[in-house]
Amino acid sequence: MDSKQIQDLINQHPIVKDLIELKETVWFNPEFTTLAEGLPFVGLAKKDIDDARDRLARFAPYLMAVFPETSTTNGIIESELTAIPNMQKYLKQHFNQNIQGTLWLKKDSHLPISGSIKARGGIYEVLYHAEQLALKANLLNLNDDYSKLNSDEFRTFFSQYSIAVGSTGNLGLSIGIMSAKLGFDVTVHMSADARQWKKDKLRSHGVTVVEYQQDYGIAVQEGRKAALKNPNCFFIDDENSKTLFLGYAVAGERLKQQLTQQGVIVDQAHPLFVYLPCGVGGGPGGVAFGLKMAFGDDVHCIFAEPTHSPCMLLGVATGLHDEISVQDIGIDNITAADGLAVGRASGFVGRAMQRLLDGFYTLDDQTMYNLLGILNQSESLKLEPSALAGMLGPVLVHSHSDYIDLHQFTEQQLQLANHIVWGTGGGMVPAEEMQNYLSKASA
Numbered sequence: 001m002d003s004k005q006i007q008d009l010i011n012q013h014p015i016v017k018d019l020i021e022l023k024e025t026v027w028f029n030p031e032f033t034t035l036a037e038g039l040p041f042v043g044l045a046k047k048d049i050d051d052a053r054d055r056l057a058r059f060a061p062y063l064m065a066v067f068p069e070t071s072t073t074n075g076i077i078e079s080e081l082t083a084i085p086n087m088q089k090y091l092k093q094h095f096n097q098n099i100q101g102t103l104w105l106k107k108d109s110h111l112p113i114s115g116s117i118k119a120r121g122g123i124y125e126v127l128y129h130a131e132q133l134a135l136k137a138n139l140l141n142l143n144d145d146y147s148k149l150n151s152d153e154f155r156t157f158f159s160q161y162s163i164a165v166g167s168t169g170n171l172g173l174s175i176g177i178m179s180a181k182l183g184f185d186v187t188v189h190m191s192a193d194a195r196q197w198k199k200d201k202l203r204s205h206g207v208t209v210v211e212y213q214q215d216y217g218i219a220v221q222e223g224r225k226a227a228l229k230n231p232n233c234f235f236i237d238d239e240n241s242k243t244l245f246l247g248y249a250v251a252g253e254r255l256k257q258q259l260t261q262q263g264v265i266v267d268q269a270h271p272l273f274v275y276l277p278c279g280v281g282g283g284p285g286g287v288a289f290g291l292k293m294a295f296g297d298d299v300h301c302i303f304a305e306p307t308h309s310p311c312m313l314l315g316v317a318t319g320l321h322d323e324i325s326v327q328d329i330g331i332d333n334i335t336a337a338d339g340l341a342v343g344r345a346s347g348f349v350g351r352a353m354q355r356l357l358d359g360f361y362t363l364d365d366q367t368m369y370n371l372l373g374i375l376n377q378s379e380s381l382k383l384e385p386s387a388l389a390g391m392l393g394p395v396l397v398h399s400h401s402d403y404i405d406l407h408q409f410t411e412q413q414l415q416l417a418n419h420i421v422w423g424t425g426g427g428m429v430p431a432e433e434m435q436n437y438l439s440k441a442s443a
């Protein structure tokens with residue numbers, strides 16, 4: 001875009017100016033509507049999520065066999081939900097802002113296999129693909145015990161096929177490890193942001209890692225190109241995949257069960273606020289879809305992005321979706337939150353979910369580091385920077401009376417509310433790297 005085009009965009013959408021100036025900013029969605037009105041635009045239904053849930057259940061005996069760490073949950077890849085009352089106190093002090101209700105952390109950071117939210121969608125799409133291939137070859141029946149996939153016969157069968165993906169790190173980790181375990185020939189195309197330890201870990205699992213000096217968009221584009229040359233290669237398309245999206249969406253109903261077990265009520269009188277870090281959008285979009293299907297209009301989803309990578313906010317606020325990138329308006333897409341370092345949002349997710357999201361905000365890398373330090377001090381929990389993006393959400397909801405007014409939340413509702421910060425990654429960060437993150441916090 002030239003400077004005239006950018007100025008026109010700012011005139012139409014004043015929020016764009018804040019984004020260009022890299023200000024921490026909040027945008028509450030004026031197009032927000034009810035689930036009943038918004039659902040037709042998603043193009044997916046509850047039965048699609050149920051189908052994904054059932055597929056994951058079929059694979060549970062296999063996952064338990066090959067990843068023994070999943071045996072505590074019987075082969076179901078699910079994370080804990082933990083109340084973080086000390087963090088709530090620290091947040092109030094640090095930001096000098098009252099936060100009502102109860103604050104929780106959803107610990108996807110500690111999901112087995114890859115230690116991030118990508119263990120939901122990424123692994124699900126690999127399993128989906130493996131199942132299709134095995135069913136077509138008449139090697140598998142839907143009623144079989146899928147632990148039979150843990151055999152040389154199946155590994156040899158899958159070794160005829162390859163899988164490729166472009167990633168900033170965590171998606172590659174999930175897809176790489178899962179694909180290699182099944183026997184696929186797998187290649188991960190890694191953007192410049194990807195951490196060295198993630199590449200090392202993948203190579204130790206026999207995954208081919210191709211490194212790029214450019215960002216995620218280029219890694220995906222090059223990966224897609226390379227995969228096209230091989231008819232036996234399946235390219236996992238993080239920017240447009242409905243399969244990935246549905247793998248994430250299964251989280252909604254599971255969270256509902258966890259809340260019920262903890263005696264937590266979600267209804268109109270007890271609203272639920274969920275804060276989701278957003279990169280390309282598949283993870284937070286899929287989870288938000290699952291949450292909406294589980295809790296309807298009583299759940300309020302807010303996405304968080306780095307000031308240097310606000311691709312989803314930019315796409316949704318301007319209505320341009322994947323037709324605009326942060327680089328188009330002069331933003332560099334360079335952030336310590338490597339899981340969120342995406343310059344162009346998924347066009348599918350933005351268009352599907354824009355009416356069902358309450359809002360978006362951006363935050364500085366330094367704010368993420370500070371929150372990382374505070375969480376470690378208050379709760380002894382260590383997450384990666386990306387995973388802290390959601391932690392500012394409860395502060396912003398309480399400090400923005402325009403938002404409270406827009407949704408007509410009453411004092412009583414705010415007192416009875418629950419706030420869940422989706423802790424999307426960090427459980428497998430090596431100790432030295434974590435020490436480095438912690439040293440950047442100025443608390």
Ligand SMILES: *Cc1c(COP(=O)(O)O)cnc(C)c1O
Pocket residue numbers: 116117118170171277278279280281282283284285339340342384386387424425426
């Ligand atoms: C990938 C990732 C996200 C965001 O998911 P998207 O599907 O890219 O929007 C958030 N946090 C972490 C740690 C991630 O790895």
